[in-house]
Amino acid sequence: MTSAQPADLVLTGGTVLTFDGADTVASAVAVTDGLITAVGEVDHLIGPKTHVVDLYGRTALPGINDSHLHGAWLGAMWPKTLLGGGLEAAGDGEPLLKNAAERRAAIIKAGDIAAELGITSYTEPGLGPGEDEGSTGCFSTDVLREYAAVAAEGKLRARVTVLRLFGQLDGPSTLADFERGLVSPQPDGDPRWFNIAGVKIFADGIPPMRSAWTHRCYADGSSGHLLVDGADLADREANLRRMVDLAHQAGAQIGVHATGDRSIEVTVSAMADAIAAHGPKGRHYLIHGDLVDRAVLARAAELGIGLNTQPGIAVMTAPWLAAALDEDAARTAWPLREAFDLGIPVCLSSDAPVIEPDWRQWIAAAAQWMGAEPSPALMRQLLGAYTVNAARQDGAESWKGTLEVGKVADLTVLEANPLELAPADLPNVGVAMTVVDGRIVFER
Structure with missing residues (x-):
């Protein structure tokens, strides 16, 4: 056509x-x-x-969709990152964003960073009242409203999907706050530019901090815990399951930060129960999934539950995970190859500003972690996790994620054809141009 x-x-x-x-x-x-x-x-x-x-022989491909990127936080911190020596800029003390002007500037800066990297869409995974008193000022309801305002003015340089947050970032949440938040009003707008897709829940912490909930014990004898509040462990689990059920009934997409094998097991079970009780309703997914058990991964595949994971963090923090648990835990963590083989809709992302938002580095890291032999098929699969699968996670595969007649003109132009390269060589390939909605937003 x-x-x-x-x-x-x-x-x-x-x-x-x-x-x-x-x-x-x-x-x-x-x-x-x-x-x-x-x-x-x-x-x-x-x-x-x-x-x-x-193009002078250069290569155009679908615009990159970083499906887990904290844009306002990135704009406030850049060029620092948490794992790149920027812990002092993480908001320990005075908030990074204190007023509307600073929030807007951070959002605009995130768009500039995205444009230079060929990123045409990203997901803000956690904005809302749970962080209204947060130390950074980067995840509050005010940030959510500022995004809506910038989008309404046509000033976004990348499409933004949002998950709302009713607990603290990397911290506790309560069932009561979640119930109130789920029915609270939210800003609206053109869903192709600014879409509040659902909710984020923090099930647990992370293995290196010994806060991921696991079946095995850490070196200190502990096994982590759920972050969802409750009188005891059983009550915490019941509250997590209730949150998943309520959000699913409401038709909201659910992204659950779950890194320990035990928290992932409960999360997938809760999603399965909600789907069985109310029918399939949303593109739910696991965030990070560090220690996911293979049997649970297979069940997630059967249910259509996605996996959003960060290979750059996997490579960087594997020694910390080994120190917290053991070498075997680090060796079997982040089973990317198995997830792809099971047909799980895997999304690769950065979690910037934890690390840099440069997707080229993290595709190389994914191939390294998988121990995969370089091939065009491998590169296509990894690029698909940043384009096709990310569009699916957004529920937007009918209008973005591929270059087809009738879809939005979001494109990234590279100086070389990535299918002719080994993943390890991709970080050296320049982004020549970024096109969003048919507009050139970056040209080198």
Whole structure:
């Protein structure tokens, strides 16, 4: 299908990786009114006002979707990151964002950072009243409202999906606060630019801090715990299950931060119960999933539960995990290969500003962690986790995530064809151009 109307933008003279169902590869793409109107033959759409970009052999692919990136926090901290020596900038003391002007500046800066990296969409995984008194000021209801305002003014440079947060970031939550939050009003807007998709729940902490809830014991004899509040362990688990059930009934997407094998097991069980009781309703997923058991992973696959994980953090923190538990735990953690093989919709992401938002590094890290032999099929699979699968997580695969006629014109142009490279070489490939909604938002 093509349009007869002259295109606003044409990219030609290179390689176009569409990532459609047939893995179509073309040499050109045309864009009109923010939508892709032709892939392949585009000459007939070039008019006197068409902006024609010669790719000079470069490669266009679907825009990168970092499906777990704390944008306002990144904008406030950059170029520092937590694991890059920026702990002092994490908000221990005076908040990083204290007023509306600072919140807006951080959001705008995050868009600039994203544009330079070819990121056309990202997910803010946790904004809301649970952090209204938070130490950083980067996750509050005020930040959520500022996003809505910036989106309404047409000033976002990347599409933003949001999960609301009714407890503390990396901290406790209560069932009562969750119930109140779930029915509280929320800002709205054009869902293709600013979409509040659901809720985030913190089930536990992280293994290196000995706060992930595990079946095995840490070196100090503890085994972590659930962060959801309750009178005892059974009450905490019941409250977590109730949160999942309530959010599922409400039709909200549920993203659960769960890193310990025990917390993941309970989370998947709770999602399974909610689906059985009320039918399938949302694109629920596990966040991080460090110590997921293989049998639980298989059950998640059967239920269509996604996995959003950060290979860069896996590589960086594996020694810490081994020190907290043992070498075997570190060796079997983050089972990316198994997740892909089971058909789980895996999303790779950065969790920036915990680490950098540079997806090229984390695709290389994913291949390293998997111990996989370089191949075009591997690269396609890993790139798909940053494009096709991320669009699915957003419930947006009908209109973004691939380069097909009728979908939004979100593209990333690289200096080389990634399918011709080993993943380890990808971080050295430059981002030449970023197009969002048919507009060039970055050009090197």
